[in-house]
Amino acid sequence: MTVAPLPAKAYKSATRPVWCPGCGHFAVLSAATKAFAHLQLSPEAVAVISGIGCSSRMPAYMSSYGFHGIHGRALPVATGLKTMRPELTVVVAGGDGDGFSIGGNHFLHACRRNVDITYIVMDNEVYGMTKGQASPTSPADWTHGKLTPHGTGMRAFNPAAIALAAGASFVARAFAGQPNEIARMITEAISHRGFSFIQVLSPCPTFCPEQKNWKQIVKGFADGPTNNTEEAARRVHADDGFSTGIIFKSSQPVWQPHLADNKDAAFLGEEFAV
């Protein structure tokens, strides 16, 4: 009997997203389901892990396993899961506040550790769930947040540059207005062995309506991915933050601790018994 391939829709759950109409995160959800369908991943062999924030609701909207954790801690959860269950495809979804501020240190070490997981950050330059505060990627002169009426006065965090400096082996930037391109990048990121990071420019129509203009300024990087860190860093620093594409891809040792055969679930239960 021939088994029909799973369509993208099969990877969506029955839970309806509560994101605002117009939110860029819808494109990432759609892209992730298309990527999973393209790779024909079994939903029970995929775990989507998240922290807190609008984008971190992603696991609820997918039919795979999921873990909606605490703020900024999605990467440690995903690292633990992948190292204990290396056969799973582990994808982490989150936002710029969750990933670069509250979970910023975990981001650095996840890049450095190079565990075989995919991290998708939906970057809208704002804390949306808590109603519009400046995030690490907010422009210095963004004055719409009530806590920063004169702007943050700080240079915005550059996620791709930081990921490169910290040792990520796959770094890409995408735009929510191009969902099929995001699907291609997620597919490549999952297929890449090691820590893969995708920054998705994902407009927030509610707190940053000016981001509607991103569609006019987003363009592709002139060159394809390089495996040269210095060249990738040069491209990222020379860019205005609105070029998309796979920036860097290299083969590096993946961190995977040796699992002792005698450490079963009962052992772990004893270890964590209160």
Next chain:
Amino acid sequence: MSRVKPTALNSLPMFFAHAHALEIEAMERHQELADVMEVHNNAEAAAIFQRLAGYGEQHAAEVSEMMREIEPVSIAPWDYDWGGTEAPETSAMENADYRMTSAHALNMALLTEQAAHDYYAQIAARAENDDVRRYAEEFAEEEAQHVQYVRQWIAKNPVALDELPLDDDPAHMPE
């Protein structure tokens, strides 16, 4: 080796793969819009999008039936030849707003039906394969009928499109 992008112009299997994906993508986006409008208590727009999703489902089933005897081809989502970032009949999520009225929703539908018509008309004009040209002309004609249908639908609900209704108590105020 140069990579050749699949195109709806090449062959009937390619054409039907594109036609089917076009309807599926339209249906799924309209369903997504219907759901999100319902979540945001906009029953008026939700009803329109739900109806459009129903049409998309029906059209996808019709295309499926037509391609029953045709060898299926598998195309990666990013390899479809849409001439744009998404399939032409897919409403742009970025144009959605929780305050949108049925007029706004229908206007979105009008744009995508027109885009679907233009897509098939272009294939018909450029196709070298006679079968592809014949089906593209047929589908373009059908999409033109949908454009007319949506226009009639809009005419029955003449509401100003200039601005979104004011919300005196928006759910999301910056804090």
